[in-house]
Amino acid sequence: MSRIGKNPVSIPQGVNVDISNNLVTVKGSLGVLTQTISEGITIKIEDGHVVLDRISESKNHKAQHGLMRSLINNMIEGVSKGWTKQLELVGVGYRASNQGQKLDLALGFSHNIVFELAPEVKVETISEKGKNPIIKLTSFDKQLVGHVAAKIRSFRSPEPYKGKGVKFVGEKLRRKAGKSA
Numbered sequence: 001m002s003r004i005g006k007n008p009v010s011i012p013q014g015v016n017v018d019i020s021n022n023l024v025t026v027k028g029s030l031g032v033l034t035q036t037i038s039e040g041i042t043i044k045i046e047d048g049h050v051v052l053d054r055i056s057e058s059k060n061h062k063a064q065h066g067l068m069r070s071l072i073n074n075m076i077e078g079v080s081k082g083w084t085k086q087l088e089l090v091g092v093g094y095r096a097s098n099q100g101q102k103l104d105l106a107l108g109f110s111h112n113i114v115f116e117l118a119p120e121v122k123v124e125t126i127s128e129k130g131k132n133p134i135i136k137l138t139s140f141d142k143q144l145v146g147h148v149a150a151k152i153r154s155f156r157s158p159e160p161y162k163g164k165g166v167k168f169v170g171e172k173l174r175r176k177a178g179k180s181a
Helices: 059-080 143-155
Strands: 016-020 023-027 031-036 039-046 049-054 085-091 095-099 102-106 115-116 121-125 134-139 165-166
Touching: 023 059, 023 121, 031 059, 039 059, 049 059, 059 085, 059 143, 085 143, 095 121, 102 143, 115 143, 134 143, 143 165
Parallel strands: none
Antiparallel strands: 016 023, 023 031, 039 049, 085 134, 085 165, 095 102, 102 115, 121 134
């Protein structure tokens, strides 16, 4: 079942992986991440690669094998390169601006939404004349960037008729036909 778990994760230059008990710590130029390893999964470092093994062929162990490999790969890639999510505000009068870690969103409600971001997430707002405003989120933690992006999208999800709302850049929306007279 888990072909992903069998692939070794290469450790790039400048990234340090430390394994103690059931805890994996990954240190890189962008930050430090830790992850607890599930029971039934063994992890070791062999000549610049992280290799994971499972103790049995049960369905749960196979699933955990692939999951742990993906999480460790995301951690290593995050502390070396970082992760980026971009959100686009589609709608007349929709605006975004930021002051430090506070994101100020005008999404058609009576009041603006002020959203305080975690210190690990860097935010940048891009507003060009004639184009939709874009919110760019960057961090070394993939799970945190995805969570923050999903939270911002939930303030005004895209609606299916005109496509207005907050959407990911490149996201394809399923549009519906309006009323037919």
